Amino acid sequence: MAQDVFDDVKDMMDSIKMETVSDADALEAFRIKYLGTKNIIKPLFGQIRNVPNEKKKEFGQLLNELKGVAEGKYTELKNDLGGSNKKKNFDDLDLTAPPKSLRVGSRHPVSLVMNRMIEIFGRIGFEVAEDREIEDDWHNFTAMNTPEDHPARDMQDTFYLLNSTSQLLRTHTSSVQARTMTKMQPPIRIIAPGRVYRNETISARSHCQFHQVEGLYVDENVSFADMKQTLLYFAKELYGSKTEIRLRPSYFPFTEPSAEMDVFMGTADEKSKRLTKGTGWLEVLGCGMIDPAVLDNCGIDSNKYSGYAFGIGIERSAMQKYDISDIRLLFENDVRFLEQFKSAI
Numbered sequence: 073m074a075q076d077v078f079d080d081v082k083d084m085m086d087s088i089k090m091e092t093v094s095d096a097d098a099l100e101a102f103r104i105k106y107l108g109t110k111n112i113i114k115p116l117f118g119q120i121r122n123v124p125n126e127k128k129k130e131f132g133q134l135l136n137e138l139k140g141v142a143e144g145k146y147t148e149l150k151n152d153l154g155g156s157n158k159k160k161n162f163d164d165l166d167l168t169a170p171p172k173s174l175r176v177g178s179r180h181p182v183s184l185v186m187n188r189m190i191e192i193f194g195r196i197g198f199e200v201a202e203d204r205e206i207e208d209d210w211h212n213f214t215a216m217n218t219p220e221d222h223p224a225r226d227m228q229d230t231f232y233l234l235n236s237t238s239q240l241l242r243t244h245t246s247s248v249q250a251r252t253m254t255k256m257q258p259p260i261r262i263i264a265p266g267r268v269y270r271n272e273t274i275s276a277r278s279h280c281q282f283h284q285v286e287g288l289y290v291d292e293n294v295s296f297a298d299m300k301q302t303l304l305y306f307a308k309e310l311y312g313s314k315t316e317i318r319l320r321p322s323y324f325p326f327t328e329p330s331a332e333m334d335v336f337m338g339t340a341d342e343k344s345k346r347l348t349k350g351t352g353w354l355e356v357l358g359c360g361m362i363d364p365a366v367l368d369n370c371g372i373d374s375n376k377y378s379g380y381a382f383g384i385g386i387e388r389s390a391m392q393k394y395d396i397s398d399i400r401l402l403f404e405n406d407v408r409f410l411e412q413f414k415s416a417i
């Protein structure tokens with residue numbers, strides 16, 4: 073007999089745990105059945121007297137547990153019902169409302185111009201080569217015919233790594249020339265886009281970091297005329313088919329002869345006037361025939377091979393292309409600025 077009442081209580085506990093309700097009426101029925109004034113748990117307390125004395129305490133605890141389970145289940149069912157009611161309530165959902173617009177990202181103007189240059193040179197067989205920004209002295213300077221104490225080192229103010237005289241932030245992508253030529257033999261036809269660093273005062277026109285696209289072509293019988301033709305093709309692709317260029321003699325330790333290439337912008341509008349300081353000519357890149365000493369430094373036979381190289385500044389082209397008057401805007405990452413460059417060039 074005593075065991076029977078224990079089992080009755082346990083059975084009831086199990087069935088309470090299995091209860092489900094589908095609406096408020098069913099929930100109320102559950103409350104009346106197990107927790108109301110005439111609930112079916114109450115009479116079980118009357119059974120205590122039929123339980124042997126030594127089991128009375130245990131039975132009392134079981135009944136209290138049953139009450140607790142019923143109360144817990146009621147709260148659970150009530151919450152579930154509230155939640156699903158909310159889900160089913162579509163009253164405040166306006167299906168005709170316009171959707172929230174997605175914020176689509178855009179490419180950085182420097183990347184846009186860089187990608188365009190990669191594409192232009194890619195079409196005539198130049199492959200992309202990339203290498204490290206933390207460079208050693210040899211690849212950045214010495215191999216490029218700029219040994220220590222060479223006055224040309226002053227042309228590019230260098231950031232050295234802390235406590236180091238040989239590890240530096242590359243001052244130009246020309247270091248990739250050395251990296252490439254020490255690894256492979258001609259024919260070599262690569263462009264190396266990337267970031268470079270110089271210890272320069274930051275202003276509207278110059279920054280301590282900027283980007284270049286380096287070009288390198290080494291093979292038998294490469295001439296200055298080949299270089300000029302390639303650069304003219306590049307200028308026409310980037311600036312338009314009527315573009316004129318001029319090559320001015322210049323000096324770089326790693327090229328001989330060296331030149332700087334200007335593109336004619338004209339002086340018709342204010343923008344071109346400002347950008348070209350009134351001359352109409354915009355300086356775009358440095359170039360030249362690779363100095364034989366550089367080829368030899370990198371393990372390429374300068375008696376057999378010749379080549380040309382060029383280094384294009386990307387920021388200046390981007391500023392010209394998008395009419396950006398301050399180079400610092402390119403490095404601040406202000407979304408209001410960046411959002412303006414949604415379209416590819």
Ligand code: PHE
Pocket residue numbers: 243244245246324327358359360381382383384
């Ligand atoms: N490295 C040079 C610079 O940063 C540019 C250059 C590259 C010139 C290749 C000639 C040949 O100014």
